[in-house]
Structure formats: C-alpha cells, structure tokens
Amino acid sequence: MKRPWREKFAYGAIVVLLALLCxxxxxxxxxMLAISLNEGSDAAKGGVYIWPRSFTLINYEVVLGNEVIxxxxxxxxxxxxxxxxxxxxxTLLVAFGLSYRKLPLRRAILAYxxxxxxxxxxxxxxxxxxxxxxxxxxxxxxxxPGLFSAWNMFVMIKxxxxxPEALFESSELDGAGPVRTLxxxxxxxxxxxxxxxxxxxxxxxWNDWFAGAFYVTDQSLIPVQTFLQQLLSAQDISAVLGSxxxxxxxxxxxxxxxxxxxxxxxxVMVSAIPILCVYPFLQRYFVKGVLIGSVKG
Amino acid sequence: MYAKLYKYRWQYxxxxxGAVLLFLFNYIPMAGVQVAFRDFQLGTxxxxxxxxxxxxxxxxxxxxxxxxxxxxxYISVLKFVFGFPAPIVLAxxxxxxxxxxxxxxxxxxxxxxxxxxxxxxxxxxQSFLTLDxxxxxxxxxxxxxxxxxxxxxxxxxxxxxxxxxxxxxxGWNTILYLAAITTIDPxxxxxxxxxxxxxxxxxxxxxxPGIVPTISIVLILSIPSLITAGLDQIYPLxxxxxxxxxDVLDTYVLRSxxxxxxxxxxxxxxxxxxxxxxxLVLGTNWMSRKLNGEGLW
Numbered sequence: 001m002k003r004p005w006r007e008k009f010a011y012g013a014i015v016v017l018l019a020l021l022c023x024x025x026x027x028x029x030x031x032m033l034a035i036s037l038n039e040g041s042d043a044a045k046g047g048v049y050i051w052p053r054s055f056t057l058i059n060y061e062v063v064l065g066n067e068v069i070x071x072x073x074x075x076x077x078x079x080x081x082x083x084x085x086x087x088x089x090x091t092l093l094v095a096f097g098l099s100y101r102k103l104p105l106r107r108a109i110l111a112y113x114x115x116x117x118x119x120x121x122x123x124x125x126x127x128x129x130x131x132x133x134x135x136x137x138x139x140x141x142x143x144x145p146g147l148f149s150a151w152n153m154f155v156m157i158k159x160x161x162x163x164p165e166a167l168f169e170s171s172e173l174d175g176a177g178p179v180r181t182l183x184x185x186x187x188x189x190x191x192x193x194x195x196x197x198x199x200x201x202x203x204x205x206w207n208d209w210f211a212g213a214f215y216v217t218d219q220s221l222i223p224v225q226t227f228l229q230q231l232l233s234a235q236d237i238s239a240v241l242g243s244x245x246x247x248x249x250x251x252x253x254x255x256x257x258x259x260x261x262x263x264x265x266x267x268v269m270v271s272a273i274p275i276l277c278v279y280p281f282l283q284r285y286f287v288k289g290v291l292i293g294s295v296k297g
Numbered sequence: 298m299y300a301k302l303y304k305y306r307w308q309y310x311x312x313x314x315g316a317v318l319l320f321l322f323n324y325i326p327m328a329g330v331q332v333a334f335r336d337f338q339l340g341t342x343x344x345x346x347x348x349x350x351x352x353x354x355x356x357x358x359x360x361x362x363x364x365x366x367x368x369x370x371y372i373s374v375l376k377f378v379f380g381f382p383a384p385i386v387l388a389x390x391x392x393x394x395x396x397x398x399x400x401x402x403x404x405x406x407x408x409x410x411x412x413x414x415x416x417x418x419x420x421x422x423q424s425f426l427t428l429d430x431x432x433x434x435x436x437x438x439x440x441x442x443x444x445x446x447x448x449x450x451x452x453x454x455x456x457x458x459x460x461x462x463x464x465x466x467x468g469w470n471t472i473l474y475l476a477a478i479t480t481i482d483p484x485x486x487x488x489x490x491x492x493x494x495x496x497x498x499x500x501x502x503x504x505x506p507g508i509v510p511t512i513s514i515v516l517i518l519s520i521p522s523l524i525t526a527g528l529d530q531i532y533p534l535x536x537x538x539x540x541x542x543x544d545v546l547d548t549y550v551l552r553s554x555x556x557x558x559x560x561x562x563x564x565x566x567x568x569x570x571x572x573x574x575x576x577l578v579l580g581t582n583w584m585s586r587k588l589n590g591e592g593l594w
Contacts, residue, residue: 014394048430145322147318148315207416208414214555
C-alpha cells in the first residue's frame with residue numbers, strides 16, 4: 001500500500017497489454033475476412049485493412065461452386081464424425097474395462113498401453129505398416145489408426161474411477177452385467193467428459209492435413225486442410241478453378257478481378273468459420289478437457 | 298484362474314479392439330525399426346529383406362545431414378527460449394486482472410489460435426506478408442521503405458517461425474499455470490498484505506513459488522521437443538528459398554522416406570533422433586531427481 005499510484009499505473013498497463021493481445025489474436029481473422037470479401041485485384045493494391053473497399057461475394061461463389069472443394073469438405077465432415085464417434089466408442093470401451101481394479105492382468109494391460117505412449121517406431125515404419133495393411137489411399141486411413149487414444153483412455157479411467165463405487169454395486173445387485181452398467185451408469189454420468197474429449201478429437205480431425213497429404217494420393221480423398229496445404233504453394237489460379245474448362249475459367253476470373261490471394265482467403269475462411277462459430281459456445285468444454293487430464297491427477 | 302478370467306470376459310472383450318489397434322499401429326511399427334538395418338523396398342516383406350549392418354547410417358558422413366541437425370537445434374532452441382517463459386508471464390498478467398468478465402474474455406481469446414491448423418496460420422502469414430497489397434509491405438511502402446519478400450527469404454524464416462509459434466500456442470499453454478495459481482491458498486496473500494507486501498512482492502514471493510512445480514513439470518515434458526522443431530508448423534512454410542535454414546530432421550525423414558523411397562536411411566535417421574530424445578528425457582528425469590528429490594516416475 002506504499003505506492004498505490006504506481007500499482008494503479010501497472011494495472012492500467014497490464015489491461016492495455018492484454019487488450020492489445022486480444023486484438024493481435026482476432027485481427028488476422030478480420031483482415032483475412034476483409035480480403036476475401038474484396039475484389040482481388042483491388043486488394044492487391046493494398047490499403048484494405050479492416051473493411052472491404054470494393055465489396056464482392058465472387059470469391060466465395062467460386063470457392064463454394066468448386067466441385068473439388070465441396071468434395072474435400074464432405075471428406076472432412078465424414079472423417080470428423082466417424083473418427084470422433086468411433087474413437088470415443090473404442091477408447092471408452094477399453095477405459096471402462098480397465099476401470100475394474102480387480103481385473104486380472106490389469107497392470108500388464110496398462111503397461112502394454114503405457115509403452116506405446118513412450119516409444120514409437122517413427123514415421124517410416126508406420127507408413128510401411130499402413131502399406132502392408134492396404135490402408136494407404138483409402139478413406140479408412142483417416143479413421144482406423146487413430147481410433148484408440150491412450151491419452152484419452154487414461155483421462156477416461158480417472159473420470160470413471162471418480163464415479164461413486166455404490167452406483168456400480170447397486171447396478172450389479174440389480175443383476176446388470178458390465179455392458180448394461182456401462183450404458184446406464186457410466187455413459188450418462190460421463191457426458192461432460194465425453195463432450196470435452198470428443199471436441200478435441202473432432203478438432204484434431206478437422207485440422208489434420210498430414211494424413212491427406214502423405215497417406216493418400218487419390219485427389220478425390222483429400223480433406224479440406226490438405227486441399228489448403230496444396231493450394232498454399234499454388235502459383236496460379238487454375239488450381240482452384242478446376243481443370244475441365246481452364247481457359248474459359250481463367251478468362252472469366254480476370255474479368256471479375258479475382259486473384260489467387262482473394263480466392264485463397266475465401267477458402268481459408270470457409271475452413272475456419274465453422275471453428276470460429278462453435279468456439280465461443282464450446283470453449284469451456286475444451287478447458288475442462290485439459291484440466292480433467294492433468295491437474296486433478 | 299480360468300474361472301476368474303471367464304468372470305471378466307466382457308471386460309476383456311471391451312479391451313480387445315483397442316489392444317489390437319495398438320498392436321497393429323504401434324507395436325508392429327516398433328518392430329519395423331529394423332528397417333534401419335536392412336535393405337528394404339516397399340511391397341516386399343521386411344523380414345525377408347537382406348541385413349545390411351550400418352550401411353543405412355552412412356548419412357552421418359553427409360554435410361547435408363549436419364545442416365539439418367543444426368537447423369533443427371537452432372529452431373527448437375529459439376522456440377524454447379521464447380515459448381517457454383511466455384505463457385508463464387501471460388498467466389501472471391492474466392491473474393492480475395480483477396475484473397472477471399474481462400479476464401474470462403482474455404482467456405477465451407488467447408486460447409483461440411490453438412484450435413486452428415498451422416495451415417491456416419501459414420495462410421495468415423501469406424496474407425499479411427505478400428508483396429501484392431499485404432498489410433506489412435503496404436505499411437513499409439507508406440513509410441518509404443523497400444518491400445521485403447518475407448516468406449521467400451532465409452533470414453526471415455526463423456523470426457517468422459518463432460513469432461507464429463508464440464501467437465498460436467502462448468495463450469493455450471497458460472491453462473496449466475492458471476489452474477495451478479487457483480490452487481494457491483488465498484490466506485497467503487492476506488498475510489502478505491497485512492505485512493505490507495505490494496502486488497509485485499506478492500507475485501515474487503507467493504504466486505511464482507506456488508507454480509514452480511508446474512513450471513518444472515512443463516520444463517521436463519518439453520525437453521524431448523528440443524530435437525523436433527515441429528513438422529506441422531515448418532512444412533507449410535518451407536520453400537526452395539528458405540530450404541537452407543528450414544530443412545529439419547522431421548522434414549528430412551519425410552522427404553527421403555515417403556517421397557524419395559529411401560526407407561532404410563530415413564528410418565535410421567528417425568531411430569537416431571528418437572534415441573537422442575529418449576536420452577534427453579532420461580537425463581532430465583535424472584537431473585530433476587537430483588535437484589528436487591523426485592523425478593517424473
């Protein structure tokens with residue numbers, strides 16, 4: 001309390017600093033949105049900072065009208081749903097089985113799982129195995145290898161073991177087997193935990209570009225993020241406008257002042273907007289998910 | 298014994314799918330590390346490939362390999378030097394905020410970039426740094442400077458990697474520290490206030506010591522990443538102009554293995570780097586046991 005003016009000044013500085021931080025996080029999205037809603041050739045002159053100067057929706061029309069992008073979107077949605085639901089299902093089964101403390105061989109099985117968290121064969125042997133299992137160049141390469149998550153399983157076990165023992169006992173007294181106990185006791189009580197882990201899994205699928213870039217070569221299998229990754233280094237606009245009517249499309253694009261950059265910004269916004277939209281509503285689940293796994297342990 | 302195993306048959310059945318997945322996608326690739334000592338071609342069996350001793354480790358005589366090692370260390374150490382303290386500082390700053398809606402807002406916004414892929418970040422960088430009307434070159438031009446082709450230059454590569462890394466992960470990495478701060482006994486602060494300690498003294502003598510255990514865990518856990526510079530982040534930013542500084546161990550393995558088909562050699566590189574990271578983990582664990590009296594396990 002000796003120098004309150006000094007602490008007041010410091011407090012003000014902290015608030016300003018944190019406000020600037022928020023601006024620095026949010027501004028790039030606003031900037032990209034403005035560029036994507038602006039005529040490309042006009043944006044290339046510079047000076048579009050916050051608001052589109054020459055408003056147009058043509059970039060989005062081109063992007064959403066593109067067959068390849070729409071298909072990539074379907075792949076992303078498909079793998080996100082299947083990968084998340086399947087992943088939670090497989091992992092929850094294992095976690096539930098291992099939450100029985102008296103299960104014979106429990107420690108051995110836990111060790112078997114823990115070892116995979118500490119060691120791995122590396123990228124190339126994994127790739128060889130994908131090839132041997134004939135998973136390369138199939139949709140399933142996005143789903144099957146990631147179904148079981150050791151990390152999520154440990155979070156789930158911790159959570160399930162936090163459920164009062166009496167609930168399990170009364171369920172068993174009612175004559176319920178493990179399957180019924182899982183469905184009537186564990187699943188309903190684990191909803192917040194499942195939501196949190198499911199969100200992380202879903203975001204992981206939505207954002208993964210690596211599998212699409214290296215485990216498949218068939219262009220009809222690539223997800224949106226891989227499409228974005230390929231477009232990142234594209235030199236001209238024909239990459240987005242499709243190959244069948246290339247010349248015509250190129251001519252049309254120059255008429256409508258489309259540039260590669262304006263199209264790129266529209267594609268990236270189309271991939272980012274779903275996350276931006278759900279994030280404010282779901283962010284508390286994300287935080288919860290991290291904390292279940294680490295701090296309470 | 299069999300009766301006991303039979304009693305838990307449902308539990309074993311539930312664990313089985315996860316165990317099989319781990320066997321297929323973790324244990325077989327671990328055994329596949331022997332490719333590092335064999336002459337293997339894709340499509341043939343690993344077990345029938347001829348042993349070649351240490352032939353696949355010839356890369357240690359190539360200067361390019363050492364450039365890659367140097368690049369990896371350079372980038373990962375830089376990222377560590379800036380990326381490790383930043384979340385601690387940010388968590389302390391956020392903790393100073395008394396107005397809780399603002400505090401929650403800052404937290405939510407600062408976590409946001411974590412949920413976007415590095416591909417999206419690469420697009421952001423392109424939009425800001427492009428020569429055609431990008432914000433940064435636009436401002437440089439207005440101040441009378443010469444435009445800089447940031448993404449196509451070797452000397453700007455490392456600053457871009459460090460800055461974008463800070464932008465994306467600093468906020469998210471504050472979560473554990475903020476959670477640790479909430480577990481500090483409020484009475485300690487009350488007592489300090491009575492004794493006339495200002496905010497700064499409270500941070501130094503109560504908050505910081507209170508999060509030291511978290512800091513040391515995060516420190517230990519981040520040691521293995523010292524030899525992986527972050528493929529996800531670097532690959533999208535890599536191009537022929539910055540190759541001399543951007544090529545790291547992960548991208549080297551990826552290129553020589555998956556793209557050029559040198560499976561033995563790239564597995565050998567991967568094996569060497571995992572052995573080093575294992576040694577780093579064991580070393581830090583040993584050190585923390587010496588210093589704190591307890592290790593991670």
